[in-house]
Amino acid sequence: xxxxxxxxxxxxxxQDDLRLALLLNAASPTVGGVLVRGEKxxxxxxxxxxxxxxxxxxxxxxxxxxxxxxxxxxPGCPDGPHPADGPGGERAARMVELPVGASEDRLxxxxxIERALAExxxxxxxxxxxxxxxxILYVDEVNLLHDHLIDLLLDAAAxxxxxxxxxxVSVRHAAxxxxxxxxxxxxxxxxxQLLDRFGLTVEVAASREPDxxxxxxxxxxxxEDDPAAFAGRWSGExxxxxxxxxxxxxxxxxxxxxxxxxxRIAAVCAAFxxxxxxxxxxxxxxxxxxxxxxxxxxxxxxxxxxxxxxALPHRRRRNPFDAPGLDEEKLDEVLRDAAADGxxxxxxxxxxxxxxxxxxxxxxGPGPDGGGGGQPDPGDGAGDGSGGLxxxxxxxxxxxxxxxxxxxxxxxxxxxSGGGTPRPGSxxxxxxxxxxxxxxxxxxxxxxxxxxxGRRSRARTEHGRTTGATRPQGALTKxxxxxxxxxxxxxxxxxxxxxxGLVVRRDDLRQxxxxxxxxxxxxxxxxxxxxxxxxxxxxxxxxxxxxxxxDAYQRRDKVGLVTFRGRDAEVALPPTSSVDAAAARLQALxxxxxxxxxxxxxxAHDVLRVERLRDATRRPLLVVVTDGRATGGPEPVALxxxxxxxxxxxxxxxxxxxxxxxxVRLGLAGELARELRGTAVTLDELRAEALTxxxxxxxxxxxxxxxx
Numbered sequence: 001x002x003x004x005x006x007x008x009x010x011x012x013x014x015q016d017d018l019r020l021a022l023l024l025n026a027a028s029p030t031v032g033g034v035l036v037r038g039e040k041x042x043x044x045x046x047x048x049x050x051x052x053x054x055x056x057x058x059x060x061x062x063x064x065x066x067x068x069x070x071x072x073x074x075p076g077c078p079d080g081p082h083p084a085d086g087p088g089g090e091r092a093a094r095m096v097e098l099p100v101g102a103s104e105d106r107l108x109x110x111x112x113i114e115r116a117l118a119e120x121x122x123x124x125x126x127x128x129x130x131x132x133x134x135x136i137l138y139v140d141e142v143n144l145l146h147d148h149l150i151d152l153l154l155d156a157a158a159x160x161x162x163x164x165x166x167x168x169v170s171v172r173h174a175a176x177x178x179x180x181x182x183x184x185x186x187x188x189x190x191x192x193q194l195l196d197r198f199g200l201t202v203e204v205a206a207s208r209e210p211d212x213x214x215x216x217x218x219x220x221x222x223x224e225d226d227p228a229a230f231a232g233r234w235s236g237e238x239x240x241x242x243x244x245x246x247x248x249x250x251x252x253x254x255x256x257x258x259x260x261x262x263x264r265i266a267a268v269c270a271a272f273x274x275x276x277x278x279x280x281x282x283x284x285x286x287x288x289x290x291x292x293x294x295x296x297x298x299x300x301x302x303x304x305x306x307x308x309x310x311a312l313p314h315r316r317r318r319n320p321f322d323a324p325g326l327d328e329e330k331l332d333e334v335l336r337d338a339a340a341d342g343x344x345x346x347x348x349x350x351x352x353x354x355x356x357x358x359x360x361x362x363x364x365g366p367g368p369d370g371g372g373g374g375q376p377d378p379g380d381g382a383g384d385g386s387g388g389l390x391x392x393x394x395x396x397x398x399x400x401x402x403x404x405x406x407x408x409x410x411x412x413x414x415x416x417s418g419g420g421t422p423r424p425g426s427x428x429x430x431x432x433x434x435x436x437x438x439x440x441x442x443x444x445x446x447x448x449x450x451x452x453x454g455r456r457s458r459a460r461t462e463h464g465r466t467t468g469a470t471r472p473q474g475a476l477t478k479x480x481x482x483x484x485x486x487x488x489x490x491x492x493x494x495x496x497x498x499x500x501g502l503v504v505r506r507d508d509l510r511q512x513x514x515x516x517x518x519x520x521x522x523x524x525x526x527x528x529x530x531x532x533x534x535x536x537x538x539x540x541x542x543x544x545x546x547x548x549x550x551d552a553y554q555r556r557d558k559v560g561l562v563t564f565r566g567r568d569a570e571v572a573l574p575p576t577s578s579v580d581a582a583a584a585r586l587q588a589l590x591x592x593x594x595x596x597x598x599x600x601x602x603x604a605h606d607v608l609r610v611e612r613l614r615d616a617t618r619r620p621l622l623v624v625v626t627d628g629r630a631t632g633g634p635e636p637v638a639l640x641x642x643x644x645x646x647x648x649x650x651x652x653x654x655x656x657x658x659x660x661x662x663x664v665r666l667g668l669a670g671e672l673a674r675e676l677r678g679t680a681v682t683l684d685e686l687r688a689e690a691l692t693x694x695x696x697x698x699x700x701x702x703x704x705x706x707x708x
Contacts, residue, residue: 032199188577435543454519464516564600596632628668654678
């Protein structure tokens, strides 16, 4: 992307935390990258793409595809060995984008297996990790990245190198890059292991100030009308900011991190129960970068505080349903206590001939459009007309707020203690807090699928246990060496083999077939009627569903939520990867009214029908949470049975969580499970030590046999 076609960084309006986090990484790459969380249309991608223009140029060995530094070439470079201080050139720092749907070979590179076997030559085509070395690796929608690609990113980020292994043939090259990811939390969360690899995280949201939104639109339209002219108007501010990044890099080695600052960092990480030591290290590096950015040679208390707000929110989450964030009052208290207990640092010393600056992220002066020159923001930022980065925090978008709960219908089910018609606003109509989540046993779909990579049900996958071999359809990705040798062996004499080498042709190659685990669509159908309205029962039910949601998060499933009460059923949450959103809707779920069980099952059937059209490979798991009663509409029991048989006819794997309590049990949930051709399990059995065959095997159904 040319400079003129890229939106200028200094033209972005607002988004102070985002701009500061990116600039700190530009000044000090050891900070460890940035994760940008926020709603769509908030200039996340634009700001990241604009950052590359501010990075200093990179000196590389001439002709090296892996960007080796002439002053310190990689001794293991596949294009090497390179002589020290050999000929080199200079190029702009790269920003490499990793698409969500990229293959493993595109990320790490590919070996020519045929030449490796026949000629013993390591013919290697570099991937995106090699391109990103000494630059930026940008992953848009990083939370949607496949698990096996995330594993490769984790390895490269941890070791600073990429390894490509193909049946004993291996290539290694350096891969040190600035990892920047953007994501919309509504589409799902990140695995904790990858979350911890990002040095800093920022929450972004669109401004609600009309004047700022007007400035965003004005600048974006001007850019789209004439990108080159727009970039030219901001070229002066871009040059100044680029010079400031270079100055901060030069000053960084002289910045002193005193014992007092270290004690504050340790005290903050301990107070917020940050796991491991990576948080302490990132805070230390960020504090140092903040001081260098402000032109100081000593880390101040404000640097530590600002570093904590950037480096710790994504590390203090205790479970997937906790919104990221930091209690600033508690942070200030911890910093005061640490200052009282430990020695104070000497006052900061500015560089010679320069006055100290506040760590505000940069004051680039007024821009040519009359607004601040601070940062780029074409998507959805906020323009405040200032040229610096004022110390304001963007609001925490967190998990999406639940929609306003509909007014509960009155009425109670017969057989409930304290029955009768609840008054508006009574406990039966209010949202009941969920019980304490617990670890559940695995619910899985029978048979062998071929869906998205995950951790729930058996499936044919690119990674996992090798179960056989087949002829490759397209490019060979996983060689089955033994099967390849067996295929080539009978033809060696006819091919004129001489010597020790094996003559291998394309037709001999065999692709390994592997079995691993897939993620499923777990659709919860939750009974919120009056028969479930007793406070203790509904609290326990919500706790169980919350536990199953936590399990779905860990197993990389999509989830959906259908509720039924009163006269009808509704889709409280369409199928999504955001387990946080499902948990929020569940917490706000009111109860009361009759039990339209058939409506709930029919609504679930419609949801699954649409999802099969969208993603035919992702197999569904229907989890019905009810006591089995059906009282809504004419002939409710017969209607519910017919609705259940619709799911059974399509071989939908089903589990009924029986919520019936009391000394006398009617066994209605078990009847429903039989109609679904699924399995019934009580709330207590979800905690059982061992559950086998929890989902009835439906592979005897013709459609299920074809799928397997």
